[in-house]
Structures are given as structure tokens and as C-alpha cells.
Amino acid sequence: xxxxxxxxxxxxxxxxxxxxxxxxxxxxxxxxESGGTRTAERATTAAADPLPSxxxxxxxxxxxxxxxxxxxxxxxxxxxxxxxxxxxxNDGTLWAEQPAYFQLAFVLDRVRTMAPEHPEWKTTPPFxxxxxxxxxxxxxxxxxxxxKLIAASHSGMTTEEYAGFATAWIDTATHxxxxxxxxxxxxxxxxxxxxxxxxxxxxTFIVSGGGVDFMRTFSQSTYGIPTExxxxxxxxxxxxxxxxxxxxxxxxEINSIDDKEGKPVNIGLHIGRRPLLAFGNSDxxxxxxxxxxxxxxxxxxLILHHDDADREWAYDRDSHVGRLDRGLDEARARGWxxxxxxxxxxxxxxxxxxx
Amino acid sequence: xxxxxxxxxxxxxxxxxxxxxxxxxxxxxxxxESGGTRTAERATTAAADPLPSxxxxxxxxxxxxxxxxxxxxxxxxxxxxxxxxxxxxNDGTLWAEQPAYFQLAFVLDRVRTMAPEHPEWKTTPPFxxxxxxxxxxxxxxxxxxxxKLIAASHSGMTTEEYAGFATAWIDTATHxxxxxxxxxxxxxxxxxxxxxxxxxxxxTFIVSGGGVDFMRTFSQSTYGIPTExxxxxxxxxxxxxxxxxxxxxxxxEINSIDDKEGKPVNIGLHIGRRPLLAFGNSDxxxxxxxxxxxxxxxxxxLILHHDDADREWAYDRDSHVGRLDRGLDEARARGWxxxxxxxxxxxxxxxxxxx
Numbered sequence: 001x002x003x004x005x006x007x008x009x010x011x012x013x014x015x016x017x018x019x020x021x022x023x024x025x026x027x028x029x030x031x032x033e034s035g036g037t038r039t040a041e042r043a044t045t046a047a048a049d050p051l052p053s054x055x056x057x058x059x060x061x062x063x064x065x066x067x068x069x070x071x072x073x074x075x076x077x078x079x080x081x082x083x084x085x086x087x088x089x090n091d092g093t094l095w096a097e098q099p100a101y102f103q104l105a106f107v108l109d110r111v112r113t114m115a116p117e118h119p120e121w122k123t124t125p126p127f128x129x130x131x132x133x134x135x136x137x138x139x140x141x142x143x144x145x146x147x148k149l150i151a152a153s154h155s156g157m158t159t160e161e162y163a164g165f166a167t168a169w170i171d172t173a174t175h176x177x178x179x180x181x182x183x184x185x186x187x188x189x190x191x192x193x194x195x196x197x198x199x200x201x202x203x204t205f206i207v208s209g210g211g212v213d214f215m216r217t218f219s220q221s222t223y224g225i226p227t228e229x230x231x232x233x234x235x236x237x238x239x240x241x242x243x244x245x246x247x248x249x250x251x252x253e254i255n256s257i258d259d260k261e262g263k264p265v266n267i268g269l270h271i272g273r274r275p276l277l278a279f280g281n282s283d284x285x286x287x288x289x290x291x292x293x294x295x296x297x298x299x300x301x302l303i304l305h306h307d308d309a310d311r312e313w314a315y316d317r318d319s320h321v322g323r324l325d326r327g328l329d330e331a332r333a334r335g336w337x338x339x340x341x342x343x344x345x346x347x348x349x350x351x352x353x354x355x
Numbered sequence: 356x357x358x359x360x361x362x363x364x365x366x367x368x369x370x371x372x373x374x375x376x377x378x379x380x381x382x383x384x385x386x387x388e389s390g391g392t393r394t395a396e397r398a399t400t401a402a403a404d405p406l407p408s409x410x411x412x413x414x415x416x417x418x419x420x421x422x423x424x425x426x427x428x429x430x431x432x433x434x435x436x437x438x439x440x441x442x443x444x445n446d447g448t449l450w451a452e453q454p455a456y457f458q459l460a461f462v463l464d465r466v467r468t469m470a471p472e473h474p475e476w477k478t479t480p481p482f483x484x485x486x487x488x489x490x491x492x493x494x495x496x497x498x499x500x501x502x503k504l505i506a507a508s509h510s511g512m513t514t515e516e517y518a519g520f521a522t523a524w525i526d527t528a529t530h531x532x533x534x535x536x537x538x539x540x541x542x543x544x545x546x547x548x549x550x551x552x553x554x555x556x557x558x559t560f561i562v563s564g565g566g567v568d569f570m571r572t573f574s575q576s577t578y579g580i581p582t583e584x585x586x587x588x589x590x591x592x593x594x595x596x597x598x599x600x601x602x603x604x605x606x607x608e609i610n611s612i613d614d615k616e617g618k619p620v621n622i623g624l625h626i627g628r629r630p631l632l633a634f635g636n637s638d639x640x641x642x643x644x645x646x647x648x649x650x651x652x653x654x655x656x657l658i659l660h661h662d663d664a665d666r667e668w669a670y671d672r673d674s675h676v677g678r679l680d681r682g683l684d685e686a687r688a689r690g691w692x693x694x695x696x697x698x699x700x701x702x703x704x705x706x707x708x709x710x
Contacts, residue, residue: 082581159623203583216627226437227627228558229583237623239616239642246645248623255624261594268514268592268603269610270625272571272582287594290601 090208092281110153151252209259264291308342445563447636447677465508506607564614619646663697
């Protein structure tokens with residue numbers, strides 16, 4: 001376990017505490033049609049204006065002008081389709097990340113769901129604290145305790161079993177503030193941007209600190225992004241035979257933390273070229289934005305600034321989740337596009353009927 | 356350095372020796388049009404019969420019937436486009452691998468090319484042996500020596516610098532037996548198969564023990580496979596700033612050996628679903644073929660059997676390179692399709708004008 005991972009895990013502790021303190025994580029019982037599928041369709045059927053949830057001026061103009069420039073076959077900045085790679089962070093860029101990363105809620109819910117099969121957890125920390133929702137104990141939980149929770153809830157099963165659990169959760173769990181499924185807490189302007197880029201020959205990728213197997217359960221239905229274009233944090237897996245059938249078993253051992261420098265490293269490993277466009281929202285995205293920007297020819301780096309407490313949240317330099325500090329300075333220095341949620345988003349979520 | 360990697364490296368030693376003993380690795384000076392691009396185009400422009408270099412009966416029929424079954428929207432075995440994943444080994448499956456893996460020739464050539472910048476190599480083993488083409492010394496070379504060669508030739512540079520070196524080599528180096536560029540030593544029937552699958556909604560991937568950065572320099576032009584659909588062995592990389600520009604530097608440390616169990620593990624990491632079709636040629640491909648076969652619904656696993664010493668090579672159970680031993684038994688037991696190069700390929704290489 002290396003230093004970077006420890007640092008990451010420690011940050012997660014703060015977040016986990018936040019989750020435990022603030023989230024109800026109620027499961028919606030009447031899970032019917034996937035909300036994510038609905039919103040994805042809404043994005044792709046926008047006919048005349050491909051970006052209706054963006055306000056006309058500002059960031060939208062920058063994006064459209066960039067796309068026109070690199071797709072103009074007769075212009076000096078034309079980029080062939082094969083090089084039109086666009087990478088997006090997920091937490092805080094495609095969907096919300098407050099009051100805590102959504103996947104953390106899944107970890108805690110998963111432990112509670114598994115509890116009946118583990119009667120010993122009732123008296124075993126840290127499981128006991130999760131089961132009893134013991135806020136004091138959760139608040140004082142350290143890294144080793146959190147690792148036990150993640151190991152118990154995210155490993156020791158096949159990738160297909162894990163996908164089943166994660167899908168069942170994502171289909172029913174709801175966000176504590178918005179009371180909508182998490183896959184409905186995606187930013188409508190970003191769904192439109194993904195569809196707009198794809199319509200212009202871009203291949204869209206997620207490059208996120210979130211767990212790759214977790215995100216893959218909803219990336220296609222929510223974002224229209226297939227599993228093979230999702231890059232995320234991962235545990236090691238082991239190939240083995242179970243009852244005569246080959247499976248991949250998730251191990252309680254980190255393979256990659258897809259955050260900070262891990263993002264361009266994984267872009268190199270999985271994609272093998274610099275993104276033409278990269279979109280993030282926190283300091284954890286800076287290396288990815290730098291890597292995209294430093295390619296030859298025109299490049300577009302964008303940062304979503306959460307400055308809209310009414311419709312979503314307002315946070316940046318001092319936030320525990322999705323801190324954006326050095327990023328604001330570097331965006332100014334490098335001329336990156338800072339997208340203001342308040343000013344650039346005509347609408348934030350599809351479920352907010354009035355903008 | 357773990358056991359599996361040591362075993363792999365030891366196997367490479369045998370091969371490296373073989374390379375040194377048998378290959379001239381002359382560089383063609385008049386490198387003009389890419390032979391690879393030509394052959395890829397030839398494959399995709401085949402109009403009436405999409406698989407003209409396959410003989411009509413046998414394996415071709417199995418492939419066509421399978422593709423018709425999974426693409427028949429009204430049939431019971433229909434598979435949506437998003438799940439039409441096809442994975443191909445490279446060495447011995449898409450291009451030849453005799454008398455030794457082509458990338459090994461690059462490693463030795465690279466050391467010779469770099470030698471003038473390293474005058475100390477003239478008297479430093481194992482570089483001295485490579486520079487002097489000292490067959491006795493090369494034949495006795497052990498794993499630590501080979502690792503020094505790979506570390507010197509495949510790390511300590513940015514991924515973009517490496518791509519430049521590899522491209523320059525692949526554009527000019529020629530195969531010692533066929534006297535054609537390596538990217539022309541690809542199997543014409545396999546190019547046609549790749550194009551046929553893509554025309555039927557499949558996404559084609561390379562999953563090979565070869566170096567991922569090496570293969571990515573020719574995957575698009577030779578196979579029509581973009582870099583992000585190439586999975587291979589890799590070294591770790593480091594994100595850093597060089598002269599104010601962000602780069603990925605290749606480190607002399609293994610990240611992943613994409614062979615045997617490493618293939619399904621990397622398929623899980625990079626693709627996130629079981630292949631619908633998998634094609635290999637050696638025991639190193641068995642876990643990938645098993646992983647594909649064990650998915651639900653119809654699956655197609657294929658093994659290319661090198662049984663054609665006249666047009667290519669004949670080798671299987673006892674070969675140092677691309678050994679196919681357990682695979683022949685398992686193919687029979689599981690009902691996999693064994694493709695006979697001699698009987699199923701109407702033509703092997705595009706440059707062989709008479710079949």
C-alpha cells in the first residue's frame with residue numbers, strides 16, 4: 001500500500017464520515033424504468049440546438065467553435081476522427097458528488113445488505129458502526145477500518161456478481177437531497193455535450209477516480225458510454241475456475257487509483273493517445289487536463305465550477321469533496337475554459353422542470 | 356519481479372537467442388508507402404465475398420454461420436451491437452511469429468541503433484554481444500542480461516519518443532525469410548475476418564503478449580484497429596513535466612504481462628465484458644478462449660493451427676515460440692474451431708501471388 005493510496009484513502013475517510021452523517025440512502029422500492037436511460041435519450045433526441053441546456057454565450061460558444069474548427073475538413077486545424085478523443089471525469093463533472101461521492105453510499109449500503117450473512121459483524125468493528133449507524137464511531141473511523149469495509153463489499157466475488165449487486169443498488173438507491181436515483185443526478189448539459197461530441201465523430205471516455213466496475217454498470221444507459229470506454233480505479237482480479245466455469249474474482253488489493261497523475265497514466269495505458277478535449281472539475285483532474293492541453297494543435301480543456309448553491313452546490317478551494325484550488329489558478333494561467341454552473345447551465349438536472 | 360514474469364522472460368531468452376542466430380534484420384532504405392495500409396485496404400474493399408482468402412468449407416462456414424446467428428435480430432441468439440466484442444491475439448494469430456517474435460528483432464535493432472550514443476556499451480555485456488552480433492555470447496545470455504537490453508531500449512523515454520522509434524523501425528525493417536516488411540507478414544484471411552466482423556457490428560480488439568506501445572504504432576494502419584482497442588504487455592509509466600510540457604515516461608518496471616491468465620484479467624480491466632468471439636493460436640491464449648467460451652449464449656472460440664510449412668511454418672506441441680499443446684486437446688474437448696492454415700486459408704500472405 002503506497003503513499004498515494006494512503007492519502008487517497010484518508011481523504012475517503014472524511015467523506016465516508018460525511019456520508020454516514022448526512023445520508024439516508026433510502027432504497028426506492030418501485031424501481032421501474034431506468035431514469036438514466038430516459039435522460040440519455042432526451043439528450044440525443046435534441047434536434048435543432050444540440051446543446052439546449054447550455055446558455056448561448058460563454059462556454060457553449062467556446063465548445064462549439066472548437067468542435068467546428070477540428071471537424072472542418074478544409075480548415076488548418078482539422079483533426080481526423082481517430083484522434084477525436086474526449087475524456088470526462090465523472091464525480092462532479094458528469095454527475096453530482098455532494099454531499100459525498102455516490103459510490104461511498106453504495107459501500108455503506110452494501111455492508112448493511114451483507115450484514116445478515118455475517119452475524120459476527122454485529123459485534124465487530126467497523127461493521128458494527130455501519131450496521132448500527134453509530135455516527136460517533138463512524139466519525140472516528142480510520143483508514144484501516146474503511147479498507148475493511150471496501151474489502152468486504154468490493155472484493156471476494158466475481159466481477160459478474162459484483163455487477164449484479166451494483167446494478168441492483170444503482171437502480172433503486174436515491175440521493176438524500178434530490179430524492180431521485182443517482183443516475184438521474186447527472187447534469188443535463190453534460191449529457192447533451194457527450195451526444196454532441198459523438199455526433200461530431202468524437203469517442204467519449206470516462207476517466208474517473210470512481211471504481212471502474214461500479215461505473216460500468218450504468219455508463220451505457222446513463223451516458224451512452226460503453227464499458228470499454230470507462231477508465232477508473234480498480235482492484236486486482238484473479239482468473240480462476242469456479243464449478244468448471246472461468247471467472248474473474250475481485251481481490252482486496254488495489255490495482256490502480258485513477259486520480260491525479262493516475263489519470264494521464266491510465267489514459268496512456270488504455271487509450272494510447274492524448275485527449276483532444278478533457279473535462280474535469282477538481283484538482284484531481286489537473287494532470288489529465290495538462291496532458292490533453294500539451295498535445296500538438298488545438299486542444300480544449302474545461303473545468304466545471306460548482307458555483308450554484310441554489311440548484312446544486314457552491315464549493316471550490318476549501319471543499320473536502322472535489323476541491324478546486326490550484327485548478328482555478330492554472331485555468332487562468334493556461335487559458336482553460338471554466339464553465340460556471342450558475343451562468344453557463346440553462347438547466348442543471350433534467351428533473352428540475354424550471355431552470 | 357514475480358515468478359510469472361521470470362518464466363516469461365526466460366522464455367524470451369530462448370527466443371532472443373533464436374533471433375540473434377537467424378535474423379539479419381536488414382533495414383529497407385526505400386520505405387515509401389506503408390505495406391500495412393495497402394493490405395488493410397485490400398481487406399475492406401472485398402465486395403461480394405467478404406472472406407475471399409478463406410476456403411469455402413470448414414472454419415469459414417462456422418464463422419459465417421455464427422455471425423449470421425448473433426446478428427439475426429429475429430433469431431433466438433441475437434446479440435446487441437454493444438456486446439459484439441471480438442478479441443484477437445497478435446503474434447501467430449494476426450501476423451507471423453517465426454522464427455521469433457518480431458518485437459524481439461526490434462529490441463536488438465534498437466540496441467544497435469542506440470549504440471553510438473553509448474560508447475561504453477562496446478565493452479559492456481550484454482550490449483557488447485548485441486553490437487558485435489556475438490552469437491556465442493548471445494546464446495548464453497540469461498534473463499538479467501535480456502532485462503538490461505529491454506530496459507535500455509524500451510524505457511527511459513517518453514511514450515511519444517518510443518512511438519517515433521518503433522514507427523521508424525516498423526516502416527523499414529524486413530522479415531528475414533519473406534523479405535517483406537513485418538506489417539506485410541500479416542495473414543490476409545485474418546485481415547478479411549477483422550473487416551467482416553466490423554461490418555457486422557463487432558468491435559475488434561487485439562489482446563496480445565506483445566508490448567502495447569509497440570503494437571499501437573501499426574494497429575490502425577495494418578489492422579484498422581485503433582490504439583484504444585489494443586491491449587498488451589506494458590511497463591509502468593510516470594507522468595511528469597519536461598521543459599514545461601507534460602509527458603508520460605516509460606519506466607524499466609513491468610506493469611502487466613498480457614499472456615495466459617493476464618489476458619482475461621486485462622480484458623476485464625480494459626473492456627469489462629466477456630468477448631463474444633476470441634481467436635488465438637497458442638497455449639498462452641487458452642485463458643482468453645476459456646473466458647470467452649464461458650459466457651452465456653452463443654460464443655465462438657478459434658485457434659489458428661500452424662500446419663503449413665510450405666507457405667508459412669508448421670509447429671505446435673513442441674515449439675519454443677507459440678507452443679500449442681494443451682490447446683489442441685482443449686479445443687477438441689470443448690468443441691472449439693481449429694483453423695488449419697493449410698486447409699482453411701486459400702491464401703496466407705497478400706504478397707504471395709499464387710495461393
